Amino acid sequence: MKSIFTLVLVLSISLQMNAQDEQDHYYKIPDAPKEYNAGTVVSRMIDGLGFRYYWATYQLRAEDLSYKPSKEARTAEETIDHILGLSQVVLNSALKVPNEKPQPKMTYAEKRKKTLENIRKASAIFKKSKDLSEYKIVFKRGDKTSEYPFWNQINGPISDALWHVGQVVSFRRASGNPFPKGVSVLRGTKRD
Secondary structure: OHHHHHHHHHHHHHHHHHHHHHHOOOOOOOOOOOOOOHHHHHHHHHHHHHHHHHHHOOOOOHHHHOOOOOOOOOOHHHHHHHHHHHHHHHHHHHHOOOEOOOOOOOOHHHHHHHHHHHHHHHHHHHHOOOOHHHOOEEEEEOOEEEEEOOHHHHHHHHHHHHHHHHHHHHHHHHOOOOOOOOEEOOOOEEOO
8 A cells, every 4th residue: 555655645746747847948949039139049049048957957866967977077967057147148138238247156947047047037038039140248257357259158158058068968868867857959859
């Protein structure tokens, strides 16, 4: 009787988690904009990043987060920290504010949520923009400021974040937790 109760409880929790996942913004990629312009294209690139990040970081275990392929490499969680920082650079550019404050300490769940929020917010801002030249990357360290045009956003933080999401996928496979079945990055959906 006790094992039946435990099974029912586990199934119930699993169903609740799946229902919650489906409500999450990047469970599937958002609908494509109807219009093609600079802002909608960049927004879609960022949404692709959000979808990939959502599934790359979905249900990671402690052993997945601590995995690293060599002594010199970052762990998966350190890679996730870097992606969080990159997502903040993208969002700060969208908000037209300088990058100057380091991220506060967070749990893995908080980092994942914050990264996905940053990606969602940046995508929404860029989607409405026709002129991306106004969105510079600005780094401020004390009294020193460095500024980069939007072009660097594409070859810098956006591409770098995509690169590192691929590393997280490789790390999770190597630690015995393969990428979830049924996720199609081409269609931006997950088959159940």
